[in-house]
Amino acid sequence: MEEKQLFGALKEYFGFDSFRPLQKKIIDAVFKGKDNVVIMPTGGGKSICYQLPGILLPNITLVISPLIALMKDQVDGLKVNGIAAAYLNSSQSETEQQQIIADVEKNELKLLYVAPESLQFVDRFLTDGKVSLIAIDEAHCISSWGHDFRPAYTQLGYLKKRFPSTPVIALTATADKATRKDICQQLNIPDAKIHVASFDRKNLSLEVRPGTKRLEQILQFTEGRKNESGIIYCLSRKNTEDVAAKLKANGLKAEAYHAGLSHLERSRIQEDFINDKQQVICATIAFGMGIDKSNIRWVIHYNMPKNLEGYYQEIGRAGRDGLPSETMLFHSYADVIQLQKFAANAKNEAVQMAKLDRMKQYSEALTCRRKILLSYFGELKKEDCGNCDICRNPPQFMDGTLIAQKALSCIYRLKGKEPITVLIDVLRGAQNEGVLGKGYQELKTYGIGKDISWKDWQLYIIQLINLGYVEIAFHLHNHLQLTPMAKDILFNGGKLELAKNLDQKEIQAEQSKTTKTKDNSLFEKLRQLRLGLAQEEGIPAYLIFNDATLKEMEKERPMTDEDFIQINGVGRKKMEDYGYQFIKEIIAFNKEKRFKKKPKKSGNSHKETLQLYTDGLSVEEISVSRKLAPSTIYSHLIKLYEEGEKIDLLQLISKADVDAVRKAKDEIEDPKGLKTYYEYFDEALDYWTIKFALTILEKEEN
Structure with missing residues (x-):
């Protein structure tokens, strides 16, 4: 496929002058007939990797997609861009299905979306040679290693046998090495080229806040964002309803979404959100798959997710259009305990616990969060991101030896048989039943930390846990116990630094500032x-x-x-x-x-085009040389012509076309832009021919 055709189609159908990283490499591989596996984060531009080839390849492109809502959204988007597309699934009437089949037979469709459960329809009318490309979206669904396994996907392996000469492209936002290998094996594409895009979504800001007064913080955050779309993820159905009710009471268009609602109700809520009738969805993790909405401006996690894969996928639903978007995670000790209980009942308990630990480490980090997140997916960054709460408000460290000695000594005297709440009460000299009832007021460590607030003690102890001096015995009612490392601080004169607990109110006020x-x-x-x-x-x-x-x-x-x-x-x-x-x-x-009027973004770009034009290059050659769409070069030539440069537009269109447009101009009483002329000619003359002719005629008149 020639460069000029690729860049021309990219601008004509999608409106872009250049490709995002990896897109062109993947598309070139498709045109060479190669099989491909694409791991590209949400918002990274996966769809163009098969939609653009689908437009330019001679026959139909078959797209396997897991959800009807997602298929409809994609097809609507393609139609708006002037691309012939349709979807086929069991929810349609037989008449609708027959019409689509007829359109395929007449070669009137470029892309056909099919649910994996509806593949039997395809077998009836497609043969090898009629299908130019097979695209499998959300490909991780085929693997039991993936986080969203779907049994219906396991039958897709037959497609390569059914259409052996047709290239397959499998796409997903998240897949570890085991899942990637499984995708290739199950789809019968063992030699597929695997493309892994960067997981770094620079436009997403990352923030973690203590999980206290969450509703109050959410209301403060949403103040001034009432026209923005956002998602709030909660662990329980009750939380989704409570948060949605509170937001509604404060004038926000919000709805709760969870598996307890009827299918009809969930569909309505999702449609309202996609169509901007609802601004905020308070949801369990059941919500999100199939949401292709590009203008979600923020995602809040009311509770801590159970692993970084889920967290990354959920925050990835914000800012798909590339604009700055915000993510916020509330972290609480109670959430950790709840998630530990869930993991303890899972079949793969060890794996679940390990993943939860990584999630916990991310939440409690004192270094750049993006580096931690990216390293989890095997992407290492040397520089801090500058767009997370740690980078914006770096922790200030102090000599924390005395504080550590007090806490560790108290755990020792409590014989490792109390959770964090009782430990802090003893340190602060509390006089409640939990302390006095067990005689803890007699301990030497009773009240030795009364000068430090309860919340500050909690954050210091969490640091000691993270640093490895203390561990939580989850199987013993979350008792805190000393590790061998604690001896260095208690008995060997060891020193350590702790991060100061900054004024959270000041930080939150600063972070909540937004350009309304x-x-x-x-x-x-x-x-x-x-x-x-x-x-x-x-x-x-x-x-x-x-x-x-x-x-x-x-x-x-x-x-x-x-x-x-x-x-x-x-x-x-x-x-x-x-x-x-x-x-x-x-x-x-x-x-x-x-x-x-502000200066155009192109600056003197058209002058560079003039130099190449003067040197004798054609529009196509200039387009390739400058890596710009032909449409952009055309607009440069018009501008240069209007500025009096020696540009002969009649080299680009015929005199007959100019005469035809002159006649149309006389006959059309009130032209409303180029569309009026386009319709006048029944689409026989393209946009640029009409524009060139009108430019020539305008100069003639003046």
Whole structure:
């Protein structure tokens, strides 16, 4: 496949001038007929790896996807981009299914989505040679090693035997080495090239807070974010309902989502969230698979997850459009104990406990959290990220030897038979039944730490646990016991440093500051326009343009068609369908606010194009040389022509086309952008031909 076709299709259908890391390498391998396994985090751009080849390959691309909701979302998105796609599943009527089969037979579809349970439909009408590519989404579902095993996926191995000459591409967001190997084996693609993208989602900020007064902290966090979409993950159904009720009472559009609701109710809540009718979902981990919503701005974990895989996947649902997004995890000792109980009842208890320990270490870390998270997935970073709470507020260390001696000595005198709560009460000289009833007031360590607050003692003791001086005997009612390392501090004059407990209120106030989106901002007006168009068409708003595209429109303020199509995320079909309305809104806003148009992002980029054009390169050659879409080069040439440079547009279109557009211009009374001309010619003349002709005619008139 030639470069110019790839970059041209990328801009025309998806609105991008360049590929993300690994995308082009994967796509090139597909065109060479190779099998591929792609491990790319949520929001990393997996879909384009098979959707773009699907557009350019001669026959149909078969996509296996686990959820009907996810299939519908993907197909709607493809249609909005002008790509012929459909999905086939058991929820459709026989008439609907027959129509799709007929479309396939007539070669009118480029991509067909099928649930694994519905593969029998495919066998009836597809033969080897009719399928150009097989894409298996959420491929980890095939492996019992994966975190979301689905038995229906195990039958997919027959596809390679059924279509031996067709390349297979298997895609997933998370898969460890054992799962990757299992995917290749079960899909009968042992020689597949494995592509592992970076797991570093730099746009996600990471934060962990103590799990005290969580609802109060959540309300503070959501203040000023009432137009943003977010998810709050909870361990219990009751928590989802309590949090949702509290948020509703404070004016937020929130719903609880859990397995106790009917299928119909869960579907409604999910649809409302996808379509921006609900802003916040308070959910158990049952929620999320199949959510392709790109404008989720934050994810909060009300309770600690049981492992880093689940945590990473859940926070990955925020910021899929690449814009800055926030994640927050509440960490409490009680959650750890609860999760320990769950793990103790599991068949693979040792594995579950080990994974929980890693989750706990992440939550209680005093070093860059992103480095810890990435190292878990085998990606090592030398530099701190600068976008986690530890990097933003580095801990200050102090000589903690005396504090450690007091705590360790008290554990020793309690004979390792009490949990953290009783230990702190003894250190602080509490006079409650738990202390006085056992005569602990007679111990030498009783009250030796009364000058330190209960909460500070808790955080210092957790540090001692993390440093290996103390361990929790979970099988003995969570009693704290000394490790051999404690002897060094108690008896051998050992020293250690502890992190100071910073003022959490100050930190939280600082971290909760956010640039509030004003209701009268251009972004908000474009968002409302997008929402209205989406409701008219019955599709999620982010399928029209995602937030990142709207933000770029707000920044660049394109007021002509050639400026508008240079915005990332604006392809030809979306330009034709929505360009007029958005440009009109931007022009109206600029008039209202009397803003001057900001410089275009391209700067002198068109001058570089002029140099190559003057040197005699064709549009295609310039496109390849500059790694820009042909559409971008066309817009440069128009700009240069309008600026008086020696550009002969008649080399790019025929005089007959110019005459045809001249005639159309005379006949159309009130043209509304290029779309009017496009429809006038029944799509016989493409966008750029019309634009070139209008540019030539405008110069003639002047």
